Amino acid sequence: MLLIETRDTEEMSLRAAEQIAALLTLKRDAVLGLATGSTPIGAYAKLAQWHKENALSFRQVKTVNLDEYRGLSPQSPDSYRWFMNHHLFQHVDIDMQNTHVPNGLAEDVREECARYDALIESLHGIDLQLLGIGMNGHIGFNEPASTITLETHCVTLSENTREVNAAYFASKDAMPTEAITMGMRPILQARRVLLVAAANKRGIIEKALFGPVTPEVPASLLQLHKRLTVVLARS
Ligand code: GLP
Numbered sequence: 001m002l003l004i005e006t007r008d009t010e011e012m013s014l015r016a017a018e019q020i021a022a023l024l025t026l027k028r029d030a031v032l033g034l035a036t037g038s039t040p041i042g043a044y045a046k047l048a049q050w051h052k053e054n055a056l057s058f059r060q061v062k063t064v065n066l067d068e069y070r071g072l073s074p075q076s077p078d079s080y081r082w083f084m085n086h087h088l089f090q091h092v093d094i095d096m097q098n099t100h101v102p103n104g105l106a107e108d109v110r111e112e113c114a115r116y117d118a119l120i121e122s123l124h125g126i127d128l129q130l131l132g133i134g135m136n137g138h139i140g141f142n143e144p145a146s147t148i149t150l151e152t153h154c155v156t157l158s159e160n161t162r163e164v165n166a167a168y169f170a171s172k173d174a175m176p177t178e179a180i181t182m183g184m185r186p187i188l189q190a191r192r193v194l195l196v197a198a199a200n201k202r203g204i205i206e207k208a209l210f211g212p213v214t215p216e217v218p219a220s221l222l223q224l225h226k227r228l229t230v231v232l233a234r235s
Pocket residue numbers: 035036037038039040066067131132133134135138139140141161165
C-alpha cells in the first residue's frame with residue numbers, strides 16, 4: 001500500500017487527479033471505476049481543467065460507476081448519474097455511451113445487477129477503481145455486514161449512511177432507502193485501487209487500513225489488494 005498524506009483537501013484532489021491522469025496518459029482506453037460523494041469532486045474538477053487545457057483526453061476511456069440510488073431517474077439532481085454528468089462527463093470529451101452507472105429505475109433489480117456484472121466483465125475489468133469511504137467504512141454502498149457480497153446487488157442503506165447522506169437531500173425522508181452497488185469482486189479485482197479521504201475520515205481510514213480485515217468494515221478488505229494507493233488529507 002502506498003499512503004500519501006496531503007496538507008489539505010486541495011492537495012488531496014490534485015494528487016488523486018494526477019494518479020488518474022497518469023494512467024490515462026499511459027493507457028488512453030483505460031477502464032475507470034468511478035465514485036460519487038463530496039470527496040472526488042475536486043479531483044474531477046482538476047481532470048476537467050486539464051482536459052480544457054488540452055492536456056488530457058477521455059475519448060477512448062470507459063467508465064463504470066460504483067452505485068446508484070434505487071428509484072431515482074438519471075435526470076434527478078440527486079442521482080449519481082446526474083452527479084457524474086455534472087461533475088465530470090459534461091466537461092470532457094468522453095463518449096457518453098462509454099459511461100455506465102447502474103439503472104436506479106430498473107424494474108427487475110436482479111436482472112439489472114446481473115447486467116452490470118456482465119458489463120464489467122465485457123470490459124475486461126477495471127484498470128483503476130477510485131473510491132471514497134463512508135463514515136462506517138462502506139465502499140460504494142457495500143455496507144458493514146457479516147458476510148462479503150461479491151456481485152452487484154441491491155442493498156438497504158444502513159441507518160448511519162441514511163443519516164450522513166441525508167445532507168445531500170431535502171430531508172432524510174426524501175432519501176431513497178435502497179441502492180444498487182457494485183460488489184466487492186470487481187473492486188478487489190481492479191488492477192489499481194485509489195482510495196481518497198478528507199481529514200474527517202482519518203479515524204475510519206486507520207481502522208480500515210490497520211485494523212482487522214472484516215466485512216464489518218468493508219474498506220478493510222482493501223488491505224488484501226496488491227496495488228492500493230490511499231490519499232489522505234491532513235486538514
Ligand atoms: C456515498 C457513496 C460512496 C462514497 C461515500 C462518501 O455513500 N456511495 O461511494 O464514498 O458516499 O461520501 P463523501 O465523499 O461525501 O464523504
